[in-house]
Amino acid sequence: MSSSDQQEPQAVRPLEVLYCQICTFPPEYCEFGSSLTRCKEWLQGAHSQLFDKYYSDEALQSKIGTLSLEAQAKLEKDSAKKEAKAEAKADAALKKKMASQVSIKRIERNKRKHVTAIHGLEAFDIELKKAAKFLAQKFATGASVTKNAQGQDEIVVQGDVSDDVLELIEGGAGPLKGVPADNVVIIEEKKKKAVE
């Protein structure tokens, strides 16, 4: 080991490795991922040479290698099944996302003061911390990510800014992108009388 170090004092150049844009694997492993069809499409479009290398008929033949035909067939069937499953899962996730709601709640602090609690943004892949910071800057007030009574994260903004927040979400400003306007509701909550 040490002798080879002396022979080549220069640093070894790193290998450039291409990763699939769809499944993040090196393209030769796409066949084991759960999105082979889309990976293939991407590779064909972006790197047609590599596509020929991995998916031409000879390549497919030689790939089978030492594996028996039955095992190969089973593998193919499995991967097809896996793909279908992943697709169904993605579909379900999307549906759930579309069905989930963002609630903007105006909570009365005392007679004239309010806070605004925004709940459910994380379902739309919004980073709550960043969004809170953005809102704080926008309204020049305090905004923080806190856990509500149910233990879920929500953004609490000081002051009554519910309408402005609604506008911002609809406009998709800054980090608040990708929330369909129909899914946003405004709720008003009166302060409960303290129990004697």
Next chain:
Amino acid sequence: MFKKFTPSTDIAGQTPPKSSVQRSIRAAVLQQWKIGPETLEEIWPKKETLIHVKCREHISIYSVQSVPLFFQHFDGPFYPTLRLLHQYPSILPKVGIDRGAIRFLLAGAPMMCPGLTSAGGYLPPSEEALPKGTAVAVHAEGKEHAVGIGITELSTEDMRKLNKDVAVEVVTHLGDDLWALQTL
């Protein structure tokens, strides 16, 4: 090891270790990997401070500029991340598995002896036999890049002889949660 890993709950804290600790880490990496000081300098320049990302179950990930580079379990050997290994494939000794075993590996299963000793597998020749407990790059039949990183549970000679049971325990593989973690 990284089958289930969620950064938000599993990371306890990120701290830069003392420079003396960094020095000893550097020395340990140089000793454990087949890598020259110059190459390591490229990966981890002296001026960049290493960040120690403490995770649950005694896993420490070390990152430079918030890119995870290598990790360690308890006091065990340092493992490079798979992306780093892809860039510098020579830093770990190689073993190969046959095609039938790939999909089990990608599901996180440990590698059994027959997968390595069969026609499609690859084990280093006897003169370069690896002892038990060596970090190895797991390559796959007919593939160019490594598919996972593991630690040998038997010496390579014993794998040939016994040809049974777990040969390589997989610590990280393509598509696990460490792979998904591109930046910390």
